[in-house]
Amino acid sequence: MRPLTLDALNPQLQTVQYAVRGELAIRAETLREQLKQPNNGLPFEQVISSNIGDPQQKGLDQKPITFTRQVAALMEWPALAELAPDVFPPDVVARAKELQEEIGSIGAYSDSQGVPLIRKSVANFIAERDGHPASPGDIFLTAGACAGVSLLLNLLITAPTDGILIPIPQYPLYTATLAQHHGTPVGYLLNEADGWSTDPESIRAALAKAAAEGVQIKALVVINPGNPTGALLAEDTMRTLVTLCEEHSLVLLADEVYQDNVHDRTQHTFVSFKKVVRDMRSPVPLVSFHSISKGVSGECGRRGGYFELANFADGVRALVYKLVCVCLAAPVSGQIGLDTMVGPPRVGDASYALWREETRAIHAALAERTRAMADALNRLPGVRCVQSPGALYLFPQITLPATAVASAREAGKEPDAVYAMGLLEATGICVVPGSGFGQKEGEWHYRLTCLCPGTDEYVGKLVQFHIQYLAEWEKA
Ligand SMILES: Cc1ncc(COP(=O)(O)O)c(C=O)c1O
Structure with a gap:
């Protein structure tokens, strides 16, 4: 039997590139495993996945909306409504019943x-x-x-x-x-x-x-x-x-x-x-x-x-x-x-007050983190960051020293990808280089999510890395 090799596969698929889960994200997973070892020699205590807009990922603090999870729980196991009658508010029970009557088993x-x-x-x-x-x-x-x-x-x-x-x-x-x-x-x-x-x-x-x-x-x-x-x-x-x-x-x-x-x-x-x-x-x-x-x-x-x-x-x-x-x-x-x-809870529904508080807190945290991070990035030499009114991200532009650009090019790499790898190795923060999204010729960026708690400490690490990076390359 001939072994299955790449040249036997659809050549079109081999051109697929998806930077959000690319080389950096793979390296981040390796570092995460290494952190579990005693005396791992890494200069940080956790890997922060700022590469992906996944609000509930481990290590972040966005909680699921209670109404969503309560309806989901009753859909998974309808008997729960009777086993724990005091747990589920009446609007949750009513929504689950309506859905159960329509759907039957969630397994179908x-x-x-x-x-x-x-x-x-x-x-x-x-x-x-x-x-x-x-x-x-x-x-x-x-x-x-x-x-x-x-x-x-x-x-x-x-x-x-x-x-x-x-x-x-x-x-x-x-x-x-x-x-x-x-x-x-x-x-x-x-x-x-x-x-x-x-x-x-x-x-x-x-x-x-x-x-x-x-x-x-x-x-x-x-x-x-x-x-x-x-x-x-x-x-x-x-x-x-x-x-x-x-x-x-x-x-x-x-x-x-x-x-x-x-x-x-x-x-x-x-x-x-x-x-x-x-x-x-x-x-x-x-x-x-x-x-x-x-x-x-x-x-x-x-x-x-x-x-x-x-x-x-x-x-x-x-x-x-x-x-x-x-x-x-x-x-x-x-x-x-x-x-x-x-179809979230409406005014007058038993779940409304909690839903309103949970959603308000999520919007407020994201708005505050986005603003604070953009402000801190804009204070850095060689960084310009457009304030973002929506979504979950910032996309700062970084001016890289000519020596750093030339060195990356010599290694056949994108200069912002080398910068992002350096950031990951030094701080545990995983971002996505701008080259993964496309950008104007000769410009460099990275994308980071604004979902991480502890903005001061997190941004402090970005700032420290950037200043050291510039100092090292400007000396070179
Ligand atoms: C602009 C945009 N479109 C689509 C998607 C895909 O989202 P979904 O998880 O719904 O497939 C994403 C995910 O990050 C996104 O950012």
Whole structure:
């Protein structure tokens, strides 16, 4: 028998890059194991995973929402409601009963498009958010937003010359998925000097370049609030982007998984693309993605999310349905998590006061940490950090000494990846280099999450490392 080797496998898959869980994250896991050994010789006591927007990961302090977990517990084991009658508030018991009547056992496959009752709850949530109706028939429940993104990109790419416009910097789900489906990512640059805003002119420039190179653009991806930038789109820009999609017959893929992560609600409001498209009475085919992984929910491990189709022809919707049937159904536990996210306790419900306090505390901690970290980074020589009004991240720009850049290049590495590895080895803090997201030629960044408690100590380590790093390379 011939051994199975890489050259026998799909060559396209070997081009997939996903920096968020790349070389640095692998090294971080090795260091974490090493820390368990006595006399491990490491200069830090814990590895801090600032590389991934996973709010409930071990070592962080974001607690799950009690209402979500109580409903989940009763769905897992319905007998609990009688075994522990004093534990569960009446609105939790009522929600679980309603879901049990619809779903039966959580261990069974659901409808491939998602539990109908939960799709109805999602439609109500969207209608209430946007002031426009939504139909459960247009909503597909997924195993996280990734599953929906992958399905839609697969659907849209018909040849390697098909392109998808993606923001630069982008969340690498897009380039990685396009590599799998053999499509062409076409970047449009976000404007760092203007708070990482989206300039429609940069999209027009990317469209013109693609046309000159024979790439047929099929869709525009917009991430709002942004990852890794944390920027929030202005509504007039959103309108211009919708018009641009109309002019170029593009599908609009709106990644809105951070819609509940808006730090200062007195100054900023999230507006969905669904609202803008409906307000404009636009015919643009829109797919909007949402997830239970982010926001105050933070239930990444449960794998829940949805996408909503707007302005899709029946035949196309039927094809999407056929494709989701191939994998049978999204995890029912994720769908239940989605139900509690889109339908939280209301004023007057027994769980309301606790839910309100828990969500308030999560928003406040994230806003404070984001602000404090950006302020501290901006005090450093050679670092500029745009304050982020939304999402979970900061994306500071670092000016690296020419000697450090040359040394990294000689080793065949990206200079910001070498910087990030140095940071990890010295402090245990794992970030993702900007090169993993895409950035302007000759600029360097890293992305770090704002989820870690103990901002002073954590930022203190970043500061100390940076100052030492500059001193060492400037001497070299
Ligand atoms: C912009 C963006 N889209 C999609 C996802 C995927 O999220 P999910 O866990 O719902 O698959 C992420 C995860 O970090 C993200 O940042």
